[in-house]
Amino acid sequence: MKGRRSRLPRSVRIGFRDVPIAVRDFADQAEYGCYHVHEDRIEINAGLKASMRSLVTVHECLHAMFATAMPAVDDQTEEVIVRALTPQILGWIRDNPRLMALLADR
Ligand SMILES: [Zn+2]
Numbered sequence: 001m002k003g004r005r006s007r008l009p010r011s012v013r014i015g016f017r018d019v020p021i022a023v024r025d026f027a028d029q030a031e032y033g034c035y036h037v038h039e040d041r042i043e044i045n046a047g048l049k050a051s052m053r054s055l056v057t058v059h060e061c062l063h064a065m066f067a068t069a070m071p072a073v074d075d076q077t078e079e080v081i082v083r084a085l086t087p088q089i090l091g092w093i094r095d096n097p098r099l100m101a102l103l104a105d106r
Pocket residue numbers: 059063079082
């Protein structure tokens with residue numbers, strides 16, 4: 001995707017809250033993204049290719065979901081679960097556009 005379609009929204013709705021998403025240059029290019037739990041915001045590395053940015057966005061959104069859904073889970077366990085689910089969820093979204101439209105329809 002290029003141009004406007006490739007831009008991430010400024011926030012993502014997760015549960016009852018709008019979590020800001022900022023795309024910025026990271027000093028450490030080995031760091032892809034971050035969910036800041038205390039500030040409840042997501043940052044994505046601007047240097048990522050679109051396909052990786054999608055994966056990282058899903059990954060950080062899952063961390064934001066954990067913050068409210070399962071706050072007692074330790075960080076290491078959370079990371080294992082998030083890493084396992086991220087490609088599964090992204091593939092599920094991409095492979096099922098009709099189901100996504102149905103689920104999004106309130
Ligand atoms: Zn993570």
